[in-house]
């Protein structure tokens with residue numbers, strides 16, 4: 001009798017464990033606490049930044065808030081940087097990283113990603129009228145942010161263009177604002193990163209800076225998610241697809257990148273939709 005009971009208890013335990021494992025720990029916890037902790041940048045205009053009223057705003061902020069709203073949760077915003085946005089996901093300090101982060105295969109080794117929710121590419125920002133094309137930057141100093149795809153891409157670009165000092169001519173800063181500062185002070189000839197970040201900063205001093213040359217990389221943004229937690233990943237993907245389907249995505253997009261904004265960036269791609 002006793003062993004029968006024990007067996008039943010063991011089976012029940014295994015079932016509970018299996019359910020939890022299948023449901024995914026993040027989704028379960030989020031549904032219990034009704035709080036989603038999102039890693040958000042602070043220095044990416046207009047992705048996520050502090051405006052003149054000291055409000056934390058931007059496209060990534062709105063996307064994260066919208067995901068939380070659709071799941072009936074409150075969003076807890078956690079400030080992240082280029083350096084911490086992956087580590088915080090790995091350490092379980094945040095449930096998602098909505099942080100203008102390019103989905104790279106290499107990054108996929110440490111965390112998972114949502115479907116692409118934003119499509120950008122890399123360009124170079126420089127003082128107006130000074131440079132015409134990429135090769136004008138050979139032998140010049142270019143600012144970029146440490147630990148980003150931008151840093152790797154711009155070094156490769158200078159290398160391909162034949163700059164023997166491509167390693168030292170790319171100067172890496174911690175933050176976007178530091179890159180822009182260096183550009184404004186003339187310490188570098190250009191600043192290179194995703195085009196929307198460059199547009200965002202350039203609009204702070206209209207008429208002074210311009211983008212030079214075409215895109216030289218694809219930067220598909222994905223939301224960084226905990227590794228091997230497919231229930232949570234599904235729910236985040238469904239939320240992105242649902243906001244695309246009912247027009248909310250377009251509304252948020254136009255608020256930040258539409259023709260009436262100082263950072264007009266036409267939406268040319270479609271989000272992957274699962275029927």
Ligand code: GLU
Pocket residue numbers: 044082100101102145147148149150193194219
């Ligand atoms: N999106 C690029 C990246 O994920 C560059 C911009 C940035 O990280 O802030 O590395």
